[in-house]
Amino acid sequence: MPSSPLTDGLSALTGRFATPPLPRPTLADTIAARRRFFGPDAVDAETGAVRSDQVIVSWFGCASFAVALGGTVLLLDAWVPRGVTSGYVPTTPTEVAALAPAGIFIGHGHFDHAADAGPITLASGAVLHGTPSHCATARKQVGGAELSCQELGSDETAPGDRFDFELAPGLSVTAVRHVHSARTPRDESADGSAPVRPRPCLCDIRTHPPTLGDAGHLARNLVAPEGGVLLYQFRTENFVLTWHDSSGPLLDKAPHVLDVLRTLPASDVHIGAIQGFNQFTNGLRDPRSYVEALRPKVFVPNHHDNWFPVMTARGEAFRTPLHEELARLPEETRPEIRMLLDPDDYLAPGRLVFDLP
Template identity: 80%
Template sequence: MPSSQMIAARQRFFGEAAVDPVTGAVRDDQVLVSWFGCASFAVAMGGVVFLLDAWVPRGATSGYVPTTPEEVAALEPVAIFIGHGHFDHAADAGAIARASGAVVHGTAEHCVTVRKQVPGAELACKELGSSTSAPGERHDFELAPALSVTAIRHIHSARTPRHEGHDASTPVRPRPCLCDIRTYPPNLTDAGHLARNLFAPEGGVLLYQFRLGEFVLTWHDSSGPLLDKAPGVLDVLRGLPASDVHIGAVQGFNQFTNGLRDPRSYVEALRPKVFVPNHHDNWLPVMTARAEAFRTPVHEELARIPEADRPDIKMLIDRDDYLAAGCLAFDLAKS
C-alpha cells in the first residue's frame, strides 16, 4: 500500500489534481517539474518520479526553502541524477537515496561522495564515467519503458579572461543578499550539515537529456566556458534532439567577467522552446542574490539570439516558486 507520506509529498510538489489520492500515482500525460532550491528539481515525466540534484538549501539559512530532505525522500523517486558533486547539488543525495531506495546516477566519484554521506548503507549507484572522462563523452540508457536518458560530460563554470568583440557579454555582478540570513537565521543542525559537506569534490560534471515520445527535457546544474575550453561539447549538444524544455544554470564564476555568455552557448546549442534558468537563487546569502537580480540579464543575453530561434523564458523566483505545483507543467500531447 502507498504511504500517506508519499501521497502527501507528491500532492504538495506536483499538485493535488495531478496525484491519485489513493495510489499516489502521478498523471502520465504531463511533464511536471517542481523546484526545491538551487538546481534541485523533482520531476514526474510520464508518471515516473525522479530528482535532478538532491540538496535542500540550508546552513546559511534555515527554512528559506519550505521543505526537508525527509519530505523529498517521501516522494519515492526511482532515481536521483547528480550534475556534479559539490555540496549545493549533492549534499542530501545519500540520505534521500537511503530513505527512498532511489538509484543514484552520476560519475564514479559522485557515487563515492554519496556513499560517504551514509556510512554502512547499501546504495545503488549507476556510474556514468568518471572525473577523468573526456568532455563530450556520452552515456545512453532507459530509465523506464519509453523514457530514454542521455548523459553528456561537460565542464564546470569557471572564470576565463574577458572576451572582447561582437560576442562579448556584459558582466553580471549582483550584490549579495544578506537580508535573508536575518529573516531565516540558521539553526545549529543546518549549519553543521553545511559545514560537513562544504568541501565535497566536484567529481566531474554531467548534463542530462530525458526523452519520452516526442517530448525532450534537458537539465544541467553548471554552465561551463565551452566556447573557450571545450567547444567540441557544443557539437555534441547540437547533435541531440532539440529541447522542448531546457533547465540550465545561469549563476556561475564567469558571470563576473563574461556575463551570461556561457549559459547562452548552451541555449543556442540545445535549441529549446522554453528556457528555465536555475542555480540563480539566494542559496548561500553571503555570496548569492535572489533570482530577481538575474531576470533582466537573462532576458538581455538571450535577446541576442535571433527571434526565430529564441526560446520563451520562464523565470523561477525565490521564494515564490519553490514547490510551486503547476508552475512548470507541460502537456505531452502538445509537445
C-alpha cells in the same frame, strides 16, 4: 578535495553534528509529498500515482528539481538549501525522499547540488546516477551504507563523452560530460557579454537564521569534491527535457562539447544554470551558448536564487540580464523564458506544467 588542515579541522569540528538516517517513507508520506510538490489534482489520493499525460517540474532551491515525467518521478540534484539559512526553502530531505523517485540524477558533487544525495537515496531506495566520485561521496554521507548507484563513466571520462540508457519503458536518458563554470579572460569579441555582478543579499539570513543542525550539515559537506560534471537529457516519444546544474566556459575550454549538444534532439524544455563564476567577467555568455546548442522551446533558469546569502542574490537580480542575453539570439530560435523567482516559486508546480502531445 585532498586532506588539509582546513578539511581535517572541519571534519573534527562537525562530527558532533551528525544526524540520524532519514526515515523510510510510507505510502501515506509519498502521497502527501507528491501532492505538495506536483499539485493535488495531479496525484491519485489512494495510490500516489502521478498523472501520465503531463510533465510537472517543481523547484526546491538552487538547481534541485522534482520532476514527474509521464508519471515517472525523478530528482535532479539532491540538496535542500540550508546552513546559512534555515527554512528559506519550504521542504526537508525527509519530504524529498518521500517523493519515492525512480532515479536521482547528480549534475556534480559540490555541496550545493549533492549534500543530501546519500540520505535521500538510502531512504527512498532510488537509483542514484552520477560519476563514480558522486556515488562514493553519497556513500560516505551515509557511513558507507550500500546504495543503488549507476556509475556513468570513470575518473578518466573526458568532456564531450556521452552515455545513453533506458530509465523506464519509453523513457530514455543521455548524459553528457561537460565542464564546471569557471572564470575566463574577458571575451572582447562580438560574442562577448557584459559582466553580471548582483550585490549579495544578506536579507534572508535575518528572517531565516540557521539552526545549529543545519549549519553543521553545511560545514560537513562544504568541501565535497566536484567529481565531474554531467548534463542530462530525458526523452519520451514526444517530449524532450534537458537539465544541467552548471554552465561552463565551453567556448574557451571545450568547444567540441557544444558540437555534441547540437547532435541531441532539440529540447522542448531546457533547465539550465545561469549563475556561475564567469558571470563576473563574461556575464551570461556561457549559459547562452548552451541554449544556442540545445535549441529549446522553453528555457528555465536554475542556480540563480539566494541559496548562499553571503555571496548570492535573489533571482530577481538575474531577470533583466537573462532576458537581455537571450534577446541576442535570432528571434526564430529564441526560447520562451519561464523565470523562476525565489522564494515564491519554490514548490510551485503550476509554474512548470507541460501537456504531453
